[in-house]
Structure formats: C-alpha cells, structure tokens
Amino acid sequence: MNSMSYLIFSIMPMFICLFWVVLLLIDRQHINLSKRFLAFFLSLAFVNYFTHALYFNHQYELYSLFDSIWCFTSLAVFPLYYYYIRLLTKDVKINYRWAWILISSFLLSAFSSCLYFLMSPEEKDIFIQGIMYHKEGFLTTDSVLVELQILRLQIFKIIFIIQVVFALYFGLKLIREYNIEIRRFYSNIGGKDLNPIEWLLLFFVFACVISVVSSIIGKDYFMVHPLFLIIPSFTHSLFLFGVGYFGYKQNFTIEEFKKDIAIAKAESKLYSEKQITNVKNEILNNEELQKKLFQLLEEDKIYRQPELRITDVANLLNTNRTYISKIINDELHTNFSDLINEYRIESAKNQLLDCTKNALSLTEIAENSGFSTNSSFYRVFKNKVGVSPGDFRKKGCDSTLMQFKGMIK
Numbered sequence: 001m002n003s004m005s006y007l008i009f010s011i012m013p014m015f016i017c018l019f020w021v022v023l024l025l026i027d028r029q030h031i032n033l034s035k036r037f038l039a040f041f042l043s044l045a046f047v048n049y050f051t052h053a054l055y056f057n058h059q060y061e062l063y064s065l066f067d068s069i070w071c072f073t074s075l076a077v078f079p080l081y082y083y084y085i086r087l088l089t090k091d092v093k094i095n096y097r098w099a100w101i102l103i104s105s106f107l108l109s110a111f112s113s114c115l116y117f118l119m120s121p122e123e124k125d126i127f128i129q130g131i132m133y134h135k136e137g138f139l140t141t142d143s144v145l146v147e148l149q150i151l152r153l154q155i156f157k158i159i160f161i162i163q164v165v166f167a168l169y170f171g172l173k174l175i176r177e178y179n180i181e182i183r184r185f186y187s188n189i190g191g192k193d194l195n196p197i198e199w200l201l202l203f204f205v206f207a208c209v210i211s212v213v214s215s216i217i218g219k220d221y222f223m224v225h226p227l228f229l230i231i232p233s234f235t236h237s238l239f240l241f242g243v244g245y246f247g248y249k250q251n252f253t254i255e256e257f258k259k260d261i262a263i264a265k266a267e268s269k270l271y272s273e274k275q276i277t278n279v280k281n282e283i284l285n286n287e288e289l290q291k292k293l294f295q296l297l298e299e300d301k302i303y304r305q306p307e308l309r310i311t312d313v314a315n316l317l318n319t320n321r322t323y324i325s326k327i328i329n330d331e332l333h334t335n336f337s338d339l340i341n342e343y344r345i346e347s348a349k350n351q352l353l354d355c356t357k358n359a360l361s362l363t364e365i366a367e368n369s370g371f372s373t374n375s376s377f378y379r380v381f382k383n384k385v386g387v388s389p390g391d392f393r394k395k396g397c398d399s400t401l402m403q404f405k406g407m408i409k
Contacts (some may be wrong), residue, residue, distance in 0.1 A: 009233040010056040014049035015369045016237050017042045018243025030251050033094070034087040038247040041080050045240065048073035055132070056223065059085040064128050068116060071152070072109035075159055076102055076168075078167040081204065085171045088194060088253045089178035104159050112152050117146045133223075157212070164208055171201050180335070182257070184325050187308040187340035190376035192257075196246040200239070264311035264321070289327055292317055303343040306372035310336045344369045345384050348377070352389060355397035361387050 024031075051070035054063040079101035116124070121142045129135045131150060171268070175198045182192050210232050222229040227378040296302045296316055305312070310328075313336075314321040328336055333408070348369040351360055358367065366377035366389075381389045 006229065007057065009229050011049075011053045012233050013153055013236045013240055014053055016240045016244070017046035017049060020240070020248065021046065024248060026208040027248070028133050032251070032253060032255060032257075033092070034084065034250070034253050037084055037087050037094070038243070041077075041084055042240070042244060044073045044076060044080065048077070049236070050137040056229065058223075060128055063132075064116065065122055068109050068112040071112050071156060072105050075105035075108060075156065075163065078160075078204075078208075079105070081201075082167040082171050082245075085194075085197065085201070088197065088250065090254055091175045092255050092258060106162075108152060108156060108159065112149065115145050115149050115152070119143075119149075135190060161212070162209075164205060168201065168205055172198060175201070178254070183335040183337040184329070185257075185310050185321075185336065186259070187303070187337055187370070188306055188372050188376060189337050190373060190379070192252045194250070196242075197250070200242050200246060203239055203242065207235050209237045260309070264309060267311065267315070286327055286331060289317060289319065289324070290331060293324070293327070297343050299339075301343075301347075303340045303347070304368065308340060308369055308370070340370070341380050341384065344371060345381060348381060348389065349385070349392065352393040353396045355393075359393075362393075365389070367405070 021042045022038050024035050024042070027035070047066075048070055051063065051066040051073075054066060083098055083101065086098075119127070123146050126143065127146045127149050129276075131146070131153075174195045179189075179193045179195070179198075182189050186192060211341060214232050222232070293313070296313065302313070302316070310321045310324055314324045317324065325336065328334060328339055332339065334342075348365050348371075351365045351368060354360070362377070364376055366374050370379070371377035371380070378388060381392070385392060387395070
C-alpha cells in the first residue's frame with residue numbers, strides 16, 4: 001500500500017463522521033431530538049477517529065495530547081449509542097440523570113490526563129514510543145507513572161467489554177419492545193419500526209470485535225503491515241455510514257408515536273374499563289367482538305385503509321384499543337399489524353392470480369390491498385409468502401396456462 005492509500009484509510013472513518021454530522025445538522029425540515037443527539041454522538045466519534053489518525057500517521061506530540069480524550073470518547077461510544085436508542089424508543093426528552101453512564105469514561109480519562117500531566121518528557125517517550133508503538137530502546141522502565149498508564153490500558157479493555165455486553169442486551173431489549181408496540185398500534189409499520197437500528201447494533205458489536213482484536217495484536221501491527229489497515233478502517237467506516245444513513249432516514253421515533261397515541265385518544269370514544277368478574281360474560285363479550293372484528297375485515301374490508309390504526313378499529317367496535325389489542329394478542333395469537341397484513345396479502349394474491357389482459361398492475365394491486373407504498377407491499381408480501389409479488393403472479397399464471405393446455409388436449 002502506498003503512502004497516499006495508507007493516509008486515506010487512516011482518516012476515512014473520521015470524514016464519514018464529519019459528513020453525517022453536517023448532513024444531520026443542516027436538515028432543518030426533519031430535525032428532531034434523536035437526530036441532534038446522533039449528531040453529537042458522531043461528533044465525539046469524529047474526535048475518536050481523529051486521534052486514531054494521529055496515531056497511524058506518527059503525530060507523536062499531538063497523539064499524547066489527545067490520548068486521554070480518546071480514552072473518554074472510546075468508552076463513551078456504547079453508552080451514548082444506547083442512549084440514542086432510548087431517544088428512539090422511550091424518552092421524548094433528554095434526561096440528564098442518565099449522565100451516570102459516562103462516569104467510568106470520565107474517571108478513566110481524568111486518571112490518564114493526570115498521569116500525562118505528572119509524567120516527565122522522558123516518561124512520555126517511554127510510554128508513547130515504547131508501549132504504544134513498541135519501538136526498541138524504550139521498553140525498560142521503573143517509572144510508576146508509566147506502569148499506571150499501562151494499568152489504565154488494561155482497565156480500559158475490561159470496561160469496554162462490559163459496556164459492549166450491557167449496551168447490546170439493553171439496546172436490543174428496548175428496540176424489540178418498541179417494535180412490538182408499533183405492531184400493536186399500526187397496520188402499516190413501514191418507516192416506523194427500528195429493524196435497521198437493531199441490525200446496526202449487532203454490526204456495531206462486530207466492529208468492536210475488530211477493535212478488540214486490533215488492540216490485542218497491537219495497533220502498531222498495522223503500521224508494519226499497512227495493507228491490513230483496510231480491515232478495521234473499512235469495517236468502522238461501513239458501520240459509521242450505516243449509523244448516519246439510517247439515523248438520517250429515521251424520521252419516526254417515540255416522539256411521533258406518542259403524538260399519534262394522543263391524537264387517537266382525542267378522536268376515540270373512550271369507554272371506562274370495567275372489571276369483569278363473570279367469566280361467562282367475558283367470554284361472550286370476546287366472542288361478540290371477534291365476530292364483529294372479522295365482519296369489519298371480511299365484509300367491510302377496512303384493511304384497505306393504508307394508515308389503519310387499532311384505535312380506528314376500536315372506534316368502529318365501540319370499545320377501547322387496550323381491549324381490542326388483548327383480544328388480538330391473546331385470542332388470535334397475533335398482533336394488529338400482522339392481522340391486517342394477512343388480509344392484505346390474501347387480497348393481493350387473489351388479484352395477482354388474474355391473468356387476463358385486464359389484470360391490474362402491481363402498483364394498483366398494492367393500493368387496492370391497502371399498502372401505502374410499493375416497497376412496503378413487496379417487503380410484506382415477500383416476508384409472508386416467500387416470493388415477490390411478480391414471481392407469485394408469474395408462477396400462478398404459468399400454472400393456469402398449463403392447466404388450460406391440458407384441458408384442450
């Protein structure tokens with residue numbers, strides 16, 4: 001790898017961070033709290049990868065100044081990304097009491113800064129050149145401060161691994177709980193669920209595994225074998241691009257969800273919930289509501305409304321959404337989104353099997369079946385049926401043609 005390629009790969013993650021920070025901040029039309037926080041997160045990531053760039057390009061003096069800042073930003077990454085997920089799924093405003101998740105990052109960074117302040121120029125050279133760059137002639141030392149800096153590096157690894165485990169577990173838990181609630185409320189979840197963020201969190205862990213492996217073999221290894229710098233650089237750049245892209249595209253968050261719930265409550269004819277003690281009456285009520293629900297779906301075809309919500313169904317049944325949700329989940333063993341989409345898919349399948357010259361286009365079928373966009377139609381159909389709408393139509397028409405030829409013979 002030539003020097004120019006090496007430079008590009010050493011700074012690539014840093015500039016991807018900067019690109020998305022600028023794009024998020026200038027997007028005034030769709031800016032929300034989660035996007036502002038994401039811009040802050042990527043700004044810290046920019047500082048982190050700037051320090052990486054200093055290291056890989058042998059900027060010794062600057063690197064020693066930024067090393068403690070790098071310690072803070074590196075240990076702040078997972079806690080802050082977890083809190084970004086909270087702003088997508090749970091919190092409508094920043095709760096500063098959650099600042100405690102940065103305590104370990106701050107304390108270890110402060111500890112490192114104090115050590116650097118107390119170290120002599122010779123001790124800094126021993127630590128930077130000997131320990132961080134593994135240069136010969138700098139490895140022998142009796143300095144307590146250098147030993148403490150080495151200890152700081154070991155503590156850093158332990159805290160980092162613990163953070164990965166906790167952020168992954170609690171972050172995935174928040175996303176999955178949020179997605180469940182979305183599916184219970186909306187029939188169309190396109191652009192509302194957080195499946196891309198869930199996959200990003202998993203990829204985040206993979207990127208951090210690359211970082212841990214890099215730390216074990218030593219970052220100086222990539223200077224001796226510069227071609228291998230492509231692996232961590234590309235992995236982190238890909239992750240950062242994904243974080244920026246999906247964060248930029250994610251306009252629907254818990255803020256919008258709670259607004260929709262509030263609007264739906266204002267529109268609904270709310271009924272006070274009564275405690276039902278007679279089991280026989282409760283079963284009868286369930287049966288009646290199920291019958292009326294199926295009537296709305298099969299006869300009135302309410303699933304054709306693209307933005308149908310569970311509160312709309314509750315209004316039509318003169319009950320509340322909590323009770324309807326309970327029936328759908330406990331009695332029908334599904335969720336609102338999947339229930340409505342089952343009817344939409346069946347409607348689409350019937351229309352797709354029309355192989356006459358007057359057959360509708362896929363766009364028309366999507367609209368007639370209640371799908372808001374072609375992309376959501378394709379995604380849901382492929383997920384439920386196993387093939388795309390186009391392939392389903394082709395197979396169905398080919399089968400009909402074969403049967404017709406058989407009848408002629």
